[in-house]
Amino acid sequence: MTIVEIGLPKRLVEFTLDGESVRVPEGATILDACTAVGKSIPTLCYGDTLKPANACRVCMVEVEGSRTLVPSCSRKVEPGMVVRTDSERTQHSRKLVLELLGSATDLSTTPHVDEWMSACGADPSRFGPDAETKLQPTTVDNPLYVRDYGKCIMCYKCVDACGDQWQNSFAISVAGRGFDAHISTEFATPLPDSACVYCGNCIEVCPTGALSFKREHDKREDGTWDESKQTRTTTVCTFCGVGCNLTLHVQDNEIVKVTSPHDSTVTHGNLCIKGRFGWQHVQNR
Amino acid sequence: MSRRKKTEPYVRLTQPLVRDAGILRPATWDEALDRAAEGFRRNVARHGPDAFGMFSCARATNEMNYMAQKFTRAVIGTNNVDSCNRTCHAPSVAGLAKVFGSGGGTSSYQEIEDADLIILWGSNAREAHPIFFQHVLKAVNKGAKLYVVDPRLTSTGKWAHRWLRLNVGTDIPLAHAIAREIIASNLANLSFIERATEGFEEFVKAVEPWTLPVAELETGVPAELIRELAHAYAKADRGQLSWTLGITEHHNGTDNVLSLINLALLTGHVGRYGAGLNPLRGQNNVQGGGDMGAIPDRLPGFQDITDPDVTARFNAAWGASIQPKKGWNLTQMLEAMERGDMTTVYIIGENPVQSEADCEHTIKRLSNLDHIVVQDIFLTKTAKMAHVVLPAAAAWCETDGTFTNSERRVQRVRKALDPPEGARDDIEIMSEIAKRLGANWQHMTGEEVWDELRGLSPLHTGMSYQRLEALGGIQWPCPSEDSLEPSYLHARLWESDPVKRGRPAPFSPVLHSPPVDELTEEFPFRLTTGRRLDSYNTGVQSHGFESPLRKGETLDLSPQDAAKLGVEDGEEVRITSRRGQIQAPVRIDDGLTPGLVFMTFHFPDEIDVNIITIEATCPIAGTAEYKAAAIRIDKLPVKVG
Amino acid sequence: MDLKLLDAEPTEAERVVVDLFTGMGRDQLLPALHAVNDRVGWISQGALNHICRVLHVPPAEAYGVASFYSLFSLTERPAKVVHVCVDLACQVNGAKAVCDRLTDELGPAGAGSGWLRSPCLGVCEKAPAALxxxxxxxxxxxxxxxxxxGEVIAVAAAGPSRVDGERAEVPQAGAPGLRLLKRVGVVxxxxxxxxxxxxxxxxxxxxxxxxxxxxxREVSDAxxxxxxxxxxxxxxxxxxxxRQPVRPHYLVCNADESEPGTFKDRLLMEGDPFAVIESMTIAGFAAGCSKGYLYLRGEYPRALHLLRNAISKARERGFLGTNVMGHEGFSFDIEIRRGAGAYICGEETAIFNSIEGFRGEPRSKPPFPVEQGLFGKPxxxxxxxxxxxxxxxLTEGCEAYTRIGTEGSTGPKLFCLSGNVSRPGVYEVPFGTTLSELLDLAGGVPPGRELRAVLLGGAAGGFVRPDELDLPLTLEDARAAGTTLGSGVVLVLDDTADLGSFLLRIAAFFRDESCGQCVPCRIGTVRQEEALHRLVGKRPLSTSAADLQLLREVGQVMRDSSICGLGQTAWNAIExxxxxxxxxxxxxx
Incomplete structure (x- = not known):
C-alpha cells in the first residue's frame, strides 16, 4: 500500500524583515512574506504555479550570516532570520542582474522591467556595443505560436510548465550550456514535428513575451494590439466537462487572447489546445 | 456512399429563418417568434402536450437549462425534456443515482491528486480531458499507481503503471472477475459492506462464475493482471475509479456503470476523502443540465417528479400543474417521432442529425415532424431541417450564468463579448415564445433565474453569485449560505448511526451482455470511436482554429491488420457496416491490436462515421452503442489507366 | 509516458549498444550516451531516439542532456578525434605552439579537422597534454x-594505439613517511x-x-x-x-576532478585504486549507505580501467556486495559513472543531476545533500x-592523525605542482608546510628563471606573490591571507609567463564551463571575459579605469548572486x- 502525503498543519515563524518583526506560516518564502506585508520585490523566473527555478536572480535579498545573497522566491523563512531587501549589496546585485539581462536580451515586452531599471539606475548599454547578445530572428513554424528567443531570459518556466510540473509533454528543454544555453526541441526540430500539443501553457508563464500567441504577435506587428482597449473576463470553457476557467482578452468585441486564472483549483493556469484556441468559431460572423 | 468533402467553417447565424414552401428564408424576429409559438400551440392543441419535445442543451448555462425545463413543464405541460447527456453519460447518472440517490461524481480533482491508486476505465483522459489528466499526473508523479483499462493503448494508457487491454464490450466480466478475486482473497471491506450496502450475497453469486481463467478467456486480459488490479485496488488506502464513454456508450451502459460501482462498494472506496467514483463528463454542462432538471424524470436538484410533495412546491412557485409522471428521454422521443406520437420539437443548441448514432435514421424521424424550432449559433444540419431557426448567443462568452463541472463545481460564466448583431440570448428568446403562448414571462437576468432555482433546489441554495465569485465556484450539495460541505459525496455511508446513514447502497448483480453488433465473417472488425486532443465532437466549434495536430478523419488499425489487408498508411479504404458504407484513409496505430479499429466522429461533413455506428441503446439510460460496431474493410480496386 | 519520438531510426551498431540498456531507466541516460559515443563517435538523431525509446526519456530532455556535455557531439564527426589541452598548465608549457601548428597542418580546431581544444585534462605534471x-x-x-x-598529428591520423595511459608516477614514490601516496608508483x-x-x-x-x-567519532575527532x-x-x-530516517542513503565519491591544475585524485585512483574502493566502503558503512557512486571525470581512461578492475576484484573477494567482509547486514556496492566533459558536474549537487540523467546543473541549497541529495535521498x-x-x-588512530599538520588543519595534504616548476607532480606534505618548502621539494622554477607568482587553489583560487612564500599551507592561514588552498593547485608562473593570456584563459574557462542556469554567471562570465580582453588588449570601451570598474561590479554580482561555487568564485583569481x-x-x- 502506498501512502501519499497531503501535508501537515502549519505553525507561525517569526523573523525580521528590513528591521520589522514579521510572522508568517511555516514554509512561507521570504518573497511570500514580502508580498504579505506589501513589499514589492521584482521577480522574473518566479511563477505562482511553478516550483522556484532560482535562475534569474532578480529577487535576491541579504540574509544575515549568509555568505552570499539568497533568492527570496525560494528561501524559506526560518525563525529569527534577519533579512534585508534594500541593502547596498542587494541593490547592486539587482542593478547588475538587470543590466546583464538587458545587455544580452530584448526586454522590450517584459512588463515592469523599465520601472525596475530606472529605480536602481541600471544601464545595460554600459557593456558596450560589441557585447555579445542572444538576438536572433523570430521562429514561426506553426499557425498558433511564435517564438522570439531574442527575448528569452532562460527562466525555465516554459520548460517546467511543459514538463513534469504541469503538462508532462516534455516538448522543450534547455539545451547547450552557459551563454549558449537555449530552449529547444530535440535537434531544434520544428514544433509540429515535436511532442508539442499546443496547450499554450508555456506562453501562459513566459515572463518576457519570448513566447506569444500568433494572434497577439500579428496584432503587435501590424500595430493593432492595444491593451488599454482590452477587457479581461473569466468564464468557463465548453470543450469538455472538466470546467476549465478561461480569461478572455477582448479588444473591439473580438477575443484576441485566452489565458487562464492561476488561482483556479481546476486549472492552475493551464488549458489544452481547445480551450486556448477554440474560440474563433464564435466570431466567425 | 458518403464522399469526402472539405469542411467549411460555420458562420454565425444573425438572422431568424422561417420555412416557406419548403425553403428557409430570412424573417424578422417577430415573425419568427410568432411562427415558432404558433407551431407549438397548433401541435399541443391537436395532439396534447406530450406531442412536444424539448432538446435542451448540455452546453448552455444552468440558467438556460432551468428555464428550458420550466418552459417544457410549466408552459407546455409535459415532461418531455432531455439533452445530449443521453448520447454520453446518462448511464453514469442513472447508475450513480440508482445506487447513491444522486447522479454526480463523488470526489473532487484535489482528491484525485491525493489518491494512492487511480483506475481509468474506458477513458482516454489524456486527450479527451487533458486538464483532469494533469490532476491524475500530479498523483502519478507523487507515486500513485495508475491502471488503465482500455481496448486501445492510448496516450493515457502509456502513462499507466499497468494497461489492461480488454476486448470491446467485456467490461462487466472484467469488473466481476476483479470483484470475485477481491472476495476470494478476503480483501473485501466486510464492515463497510455490512453497514452501508445491501444485496451482497446475491452479488457474490453473480460474480462467482467469473474466475480469473474464465474472465481471461472472455476479456482477453491476462489473469495475472486482473489479479494484480484486484489486489491493488482492494489494498489501496485511497482508490479512485474514473470512467468515460468507453463504459457508457454501450447498449448496456448503465449495467457497465453499476458493475464499476460494485467494486467501490466492495472495497469501501466511496464516501471518504480521496476515494471515489467519477465519471468524466464530455460536455461543459452535461452535469448541470441534469442538475437543473432538464431530464424527463427529475425536477431541479434531482427531485423526484413523481413525489407529490415535490411537485406541489414547484406548482406553487410556477403557478403551474406539472404532470406527476416521467416524460420521454431523448431516445424515447426519437422513437415517438417515428410512431407519430411526437409532432413538434424545440431544439436548443443540439445537433442530433450529426451527433446521434445511425444518423440517416435520425433524419428520417425528424422529417416526420410537423414543426421543428431550432435555436442555435450556427445553421447546423439539424437547423437546416427546421421550420423556424432562431439565432442565439453563445452561452459561454456572450451570456451571464453558471456551468457545473465533473466535480460538481458550479462556476460562473461571464459575458465577455456582445453577440453578433441579430443574435439573441437563449433565455430571452424562450421568454418571448412563452409570452406568445400566454405565459406571464418577463425577461430575467441570469442571476434572477439562478436565485429562483436556489429557492427550489436545496442542492444549490447556498450558492449565491456573490459566493460563487468569492470562492472560485462551489461544489454541490450546498444547502446553506453559511457553510461548505465536504468535497466528496456520500460520507453518510460511513456513519455508525443508521438514521444518519440512510438508505443502504445496493450491489447490482448485473449480467454480461456482449455487443449487439456481432462480429461475423462478413463484418470481422470491431470499430470503436473516440475523441482526439484538438477536436471536439462534430467539429462545429473546434474546427474554427487551425490546429497543427489535426490530420482529418482516418480509420486507425493495427500494423498486423494493415499488412493482412495489404493497405498502407494514408490509403483510402471502404468501410461497411450493417447500416451503411463510408470511405476513409488508413492510419496505422501500433496501440491497436488486430481486429480492433478506431475512428473519431470529428469530421462528419467529410466522413460521417455515424452512418455506420449502431443505434442499439441502453434500455435504462438510452445511450447508443457508439463504442462497438461490427464492420468490414475493403481495399479499393486499383484504378486502371 | 506518452513519448513522441522523432522519425529517425538508429543504425545497427547504435541499436545494438543501446539495446543493452533495455529495462533500465532515466538514470542510465549518461551511460547510454557514452555507449553510443564510444561506438560511433557522435550522437545521431536515430541513436538519441532509440535511447529515448529504451529508457523512456522524452527526446527534448535527452537532447538537452546530451548537448550539456562537451565530449558529446550531436552533429556527425569522425570516429577519431584528439582533444588538445589548452588550459593553464599546458598554456604555460607551450600548448599554444602546439595548437598553432595543428591549425596550420590540420586546419582550425573542429570535428572536421580531427582535433579539438580542451579544458584541463588533469595531467598538468606532463604538460602539454592531449587525449x-x-x-x-x-x-x-x-x-x-x-x-x-608532431605526435598529435600522427595520432590524429592513425588513431590511438592503446586503451589507456602509462603507470602512475609521483616524484616522492617510495619515500618514507608517505601515507596517502605510499602505494602510488610502488604497488x-x-x-x-x-x-x-x-x-x-x-x-x-x-x-x-x-x-x-x-x-x-574517529573521523570527527581526527x-x-x-x-x-x-x-x-x-x-x-x-x-x-x-541520522536521517529516510532510506536509502547514498554515497557519492566525487572524482570529477576538473579544476584546472588539479590531478591528485587521478594519481590516487591510478596508483592506489583499491584504497579508493575501501575508503568508499567505510564511508558507506558509517553513513548508512547501501550504494555508492563513483563519479569519474570522462577524460580519465586509465583510472576508469583500474577502478573497474578494483571493484570487480573486491566483489569477487567479498569486500563489496552483500554482507561485506562477512559482516551480517552490511551490504554495499559501487557503480562508476563517467562524466562527459563538464567542470560543473564536480559541484556536489550538479553531480546528482548528472547521475540521475538530467542536465548537470547545480541545485539550490537548502535543502542540503545530507537531507535531499541523490534521487532526493540523504x-x-x-x-x-x-x-x-x-x-x-582508522589504522593510525585519530590522535596520531591529529598530530599530523596543525591545530586547525590536521593530517597530510596533497598538492599538485605544475607550471614553470622543475619537478612537477603530486606531493604529499603535512598541513602547515610553507609554500616555499613545497616549491623547494619540486625543485623551484627552472634554472635561470625568476618566480613571478603562484596560483594557489586553481582557477577559483588566488595568486601569491614571491614575497609571500612563507605562507604556511593550512586552511586557516590561506583564509587569513585572502586566498584558498582549494583543491591543492600550486601552479607556478615564472618571469616568462604571459599573465594577461593566463588571466584570459581563466576567464574563458569560466565562460565555457558555466552551466548557464543563473544570470550572474551565464552572462557575467561573458562580460568578464569581454572586459578583460579590452583591458589586456588595451582597447578600452572609454577608459581602462571604467572597464576595471565594470569588471569589479560584474565580479561582485557573480560572487553575491550566483547559484553555486562556480559563479561565486569565477572572479576570484582575476581579482x-x-x-x-x-x-x-x-x-x-
Missing part, C-alpha cells in the same frame, strides 16, 4: 603527455593481494568492529576536513546523513582525497591578479 579517442567496437583512448604537435594497482599485503582492508576491518557511530575545496568537516557530514558527497584519509585515521599582483595598475597604465 586521443577513437570510437569503435572497443573504443580506444590514449593519453599523449607530454606531447608535441601493482591491479592486484588486490598486493593491496592487502601493504595494509589494505585493515581499516575496513577496524571500521566494522567500531560500528558506524564509532567510525564517525578533524578531517574535505579536500575538494570547500573544507567542510567530514565527520559532521557523515553524522548528519547517518547523500554523502566526498572527494577522493578526503576519502583516502579515512583508512589512515587577485588585479589587486595582489598589481595587474590593475599594469592594465590601466
Amino acid at each position: 586521443a579517442f577513437e570510437a569503435g567496437e572497443v573504443a580506444k583512448e590514449q593519453l599523449l603527455a607530454p606531447t608535441h604537435a 601493482d594497482p591491479e592486484s588486490l593481494d598486493d593491496y592487502r599485503a601493504t595494509g589494505g582492508y585493515q581499516a575496513l576491518r577496524t571500521a566494522l568492529l567500531l560500528g558506524p557511530a564509532g567510525v564517525i 578533524k578531517l576536513m574535505g579536500r575538494g575545496g570547500a573544507a567542510f568537516p567530514t565527520g559532521r557530514k557523515w553524522d548528519a546523513t547517518a 547523500t554523502v558527497v566526498n572527494n577522493v582525497e578526503t576519502l583516502v584519509n579515512v583508512p589512515v585515521i 587577485s591578479a588585479l589587486d595582489r599582483l598589481g595587474y590593475a595598475e599594469e592594465a590601466t597604465k
Whole structure:
C-alpha cells in the first residue's frame, strides 16, 4: 500500500524583515512574506504555479550570516532570520542582474522591467556595443505560436510548465550550456514535428513575451494590439466537462487572447489546445 | 456512399429563418417568434402536450437549462425534456443515482491528486480531458499507481503503471472477475459492506462464475493482471475509479456503470476523502443540465417528479400543474417521432442529425415532424431541417450564468463579448415564445433565474453569485449560505448511526451482455470511436482554429491488420457496416491490436462515421452503442489507366 | 509516458549498444550516451531516439542532456578525434605552439579537422597534454603527455594505439613517511593481494568492529576536513546523513576532478585504486549507505580501467556486495559513472543531476545533500582525497592523525605542482608546510628563471606573490591571507609567463564551463571575459579605469548572486591578479 502525503498543519515563524518583526506560516518564502506585508520585490523566473527555478536572480535579498545573497522566491523563512531587501549589496546585485539581462536580451515586452531599471539606475548599454547578445530572428513554424528567443531570459518556466510540473509533454528543454544555453526541441526540430500539443501553457508563464500567441504577435506587428482597449473576463470553457476557467482578452468585441486564472483549483493556469484556441468559431460572423 | 468533402467553417447565424414552401428564408424576429409559438400551440392543441419535445442543451448555462425545463413543464405541460447527456453519460447518472440517490461524481480533482491508486476505465483522459489528466499526473508523479483499462493503448494508457487491454464490450466480466478475486482473497471491506450496502450475497453469486481463467478467456486480459488490479485496488488506502464513454456508450451502459460501482462498494472506496467514483463528463454542462432538471424524470436538484410533495412546491412557485409522471428521454422521443406520437420539437443548441448514432435514421424521424424550432449559433444540419431557426448567443462568452463541472463545481460564466448583431440570448428568446403562448414571462437576468432555482433546489441554495465569485465556484450539495460541505459525496455511508446513514447502497448483480453488433465473417472488425486532443465532437466549434495536430478523419488499425489487408498508411479504404458504407484513409496505430479499429466522429461533413455506428441503446439510460460496431474493410480496386 | 519520438531510426551498431540498456531507466541516460559515443563517435538523431525509446526519456530532455556535455557531439564527426589541452598548465608549457601548428597542418580546431581544444585534462605534471579517442567496437583512448604537435598529428591520423595511459608516477614514490601516496608508483594497482599485503582492508576491518557511530567519532575527532575545496568537516557530514530516517542513503565519491591544475585524485585512483574502493566502503558503512557512486571525470581512461578492475576484484573477494567482509547486514556496492566533459558536474549537487540523467546543473541549497541529495535521498558527497584519509585515521588512530599538520588543519595534504616548476607532480606534505618548502621539494622554477607568482587553489583560487612564500599551507592561514588552498593547485608562473593570456584563459574557462542556469554567471562570465580582453588588449570601451570598474561590479554580482561555487568564485583569481599582483595598475597604465 502506498501512502501519499497531503501535508501537515502549519505553525507561525517569526523573523525580521528590513528591521520589522514579521510572522508568517511555516514554509512561507521570504518573497511570500514580502508580498504579505506589501513589499514589492521584482521577480522574473518566479511563477505562482511553478516550483522556484532560482535562475534569474532578480529577487535576491541579504540574509544575515549568509555568505552570499539568497533568492527570496525560494528561501524559506526560518525563525529569527534577519533579512534585508534594500541593502547596498542587494541593490547592486539587482542593478547588475538587470543590466546583464538587458545587455544580452530584448526586454522590450517584459512588463515592469523599465520601472525596475530606472529605480536602481541600471544601464545595460554600459557593456558596450560589441557585447555579445542572444538576438536572433523570430521562429514561426506553426499557425498558433511564435517564438522570439531574442527575448528569452532562460527562466525555465516554459520548460517546467511543459514538463513534469504541469503538462508532462516534455516538448522543450534547455539545451547547450552557459551563454549558449537555449530552449529547444530535440535537434531544434520544428514544433509540429515535436511532442508539442499546443496547450499554450508555456506562453501562459513566459515572463518576457519570448513566447506569444500568433494572434497577439500579428496584432503587435501590424500595430493593432492595444491593451488599454482590452477587457479581461473569466468564464468557463465548453470543450469538455472538466470546467476549465478561461480569461478572455477582448479588444473591439473580438477575443484576441485566452489565458487562464492561476488561482483556479481546476486549472492552475493551464488549458489544452481547445480551450486556448477554440474560440474563433464564435466570431466567425 | 458518403464522399469526402472539405469542411467549411460555420458562420454565425444573425438572422431568424422561417420555412416557406419548403425553403428557409430570412424573417424578422417577430415573425419568427410568432411562427415558432404558433407551431407549438397548433401541435399541443391537436395532439396534447406530450406531442412536444424539448432538446435542451448540455452546453448552455444552468440558467438556460432551468428555464428550458420550466418552459417544457410549466408552459407546455409535459415532461418531455432531455439533452445530449443521453448520447454520453446518462448511464453514469442513472447508475450513480440508482445506487447513491444522486447522479454526480463523488470526489473532487484535489482528491484525485491525493489518491494512492487511480483506475481509468474506458477513458482516454489524456486527450479527451487533458486538464483532469494533469490532476491524475500530479498523483502519478507523487507515486500513485495508475491502471488503465482500455481496448486501445492510448496516450493515457502509456502513462499507466499497468494497461489492461480488454476486448470491446467485456467490461462487466472484467469488473466481476476483479470483484470475485477481491472476495476470494478476503480483501473485501466486510464492515463497510455490512453497514452501508445491501444485496451482497446475491452479488457474490453473480460474480462467482467469473474466475480469473474464465474472465481471461472472455476479456482477453491476462489473469495475472486482473489479479494484480484486484489486489491493488482492494489494498489501496485511497482508490479512485474514473470512467468515460468507453463504459457508457454501450447498449448496456448503465449495467457497465453499476458493475464499476460494485467494486467501490466492495472495497469501501466511496464516501471518504480521496476515494471515489467519477465519471468524466464530455460536455461543459452535461452535469448541470441534469442538475437543473432538464431530464424527463427529475425536477431541479434531482427531485423526484413523481413525489407529490415535490411537485406541489414547484406548482406553487410556477403557478403551474406539472404532470406527476416521467416524460420521454431523448431516445424515447426519437422513437415517438417515428410512431407519430411526437409532432413538434424545440431544439436548443443540439445537433442530433450529426451527433446521434445511425444518423440517416435520425433524419428520417425528424422529417416526420410537423414543426421543428431550432435555436442555435450556427445553421447546423439539424437547423437546416427546421421550420423556424432562431439565432442565439453563445452561452459561454456572450451570456451571464453558471456551468457545473465533473466535480460538481458550479462556476460562473461571464459575458465577455456582445453577440453578433441579430443574435439573441437563449433565455430571452424562450421568454418571448412563452409570452406568445400566454405565459406571464418577463425577461430575467441570469442571476434572477439562478436565485429562483436556489429557492427550489436545496442542492444549490447556498450558492449565491456573490459566493460563487468569492470562492472560485462551489461544489454541490450546498444547502446553506453559511457553510461548505465536504468535497466528496456520500460520507453518510460511513456513519455508525443508521438514521444518519440512510438508505443502504445496493450491489447490482448485473449480467454480461456482449455487443449487439456481432462480429461475423462478413463484418470481422470491431470499430470503436473516440475523441482526439484538438477536436471536439462534430467539429462545429473546434474546427474554427487551425490546429497543427489535426490530420482529418482516418480509420486507425493495427500494423498486423494493415499488412493482412495489404493497405498502407494514408490509403483510402471502404468501410461497411450493417447500416451503411463510408470511405476513409488508413492510419496505422501500433496501440491497436488486430481486429480492433478506431475512428473519431470529428469530421462528419467529410466522413460521417455515424452512418455506420449502431443505434442499439441502453434500455435504462438510452445511450447508443457508439463504442462497438461490427464492420468490414475493403481495399479499393486499383484504378486502371 | 506518452513519448513522441522523432522519425529517425538508429543504425545497427547504435541499436545494438543501446539495446543493452533495455529495462533500465532515466538514470542510465549518461551511460547510454557514452555507449553510443564510444561506438560511433557522435550522437545521431536515430541513436538519441532509440535511447529515448529504451529508457523512456522524452527526446527534448535527452537532447538537452546530451548537448550539456562537451565530449558529446550531436552533429556527425569522425570516429577519431584528439582533444588538445589548452588550459593553464599546458598554456604555460607551450600548448599554444602546439595548437598553432595543428591549425596550420590540420586546419582550425573542429570535428572536421580531427582535433579539438580542451579544458584541463588533469595531467598538468606532463604538460602539454592531449587525449586521443577513437570510437569503435572497443573504443580506444590514449593519453599523449607530454606531447608535441608532431605526435598529435600522427595520432590524429592513425588513431590511438592503446586503451589507456602509462603507470602512475609521483616524484616522492617510495619515500618514507608517505601515507596517502605510499602505494602510488610502488604497488601493482591491479592486484588486490598486493593491496592487502601493504595494509589494505585493515581499516575496513577496524571500521566494522567500531560500528558506524564509532567510525564517525574517529573521523570527527581526527578533524578531517574535505579536500575538494570547500573544507567542510567530514565527520559532521557523515553524522548528519547517518541520522536521517529516510532510506536509502547514498554515497557519492566525487572524482570529477576538473579544476584546472588539479590531478591528485587521478594519481590516487591510478596508483592506489583499491584504497579508493575501501575508503568508499567505510564511508558507506558509517553513513548508512547501501550504494555508492563513483563519479569519474570522462577524460580519465586509465583510472576508469583500474577502478573497474578494483571493484570487480573486491566483489569477487567479498569486500563489496552483500554482507561485506562477512559482516551480517552490511551490504554495499559501487557503480562508476563517467562524466562527459563538464567542470560543473564536480559541484556536489550538479553531480546528482548528472547521475540521475538530467542536465548537470547545480541545485539550490537548502535543502542540503545530507537531507535531499541523490534521487532526493540523504547523500554523502566526498572527494577522493578526503576519502583516502579515512583508512589512515582508522589504522593510525585519530590522535596520531591529529598530530599530523596543525591545530586547525590536521593530517597530510596533497598538492599538485605544475607550471614553470622543475619537478612537477603530486606531493604529499603535512598541513602547515610553507609554500616555499613545497616549491623547494619540486625543485623551484627552472634554472635561470625568476618566480613571478603562484596560483594557489586553481582557477577559483588566488595568486601569491614571491614575497609571500612563507605562507604556511593550512586552511586557516590561506583564509587569513585572502586566498584558498582549494583543491591543492600550486601552479607556478615564472618571469616568462604571459599573465594577461593566463588571466584570459581563466576567464574563458569560466565562460565555457558555466552551466548557464543563473544570470550572474551565464552572462557575467561573458562580460568578464569581454572586459578583460579590452583591458589586456588595451582597447578600452572609454577608459581602462571604467572597464576595471565594470569588471569589479560584474565580479561582485557573480560572487553575491550566483547559484553555486562556480559563479561565486569565477572572479576570484582575476581579482587577485588585479589587486595582489598589481595587474590593475599594469592594465590601466
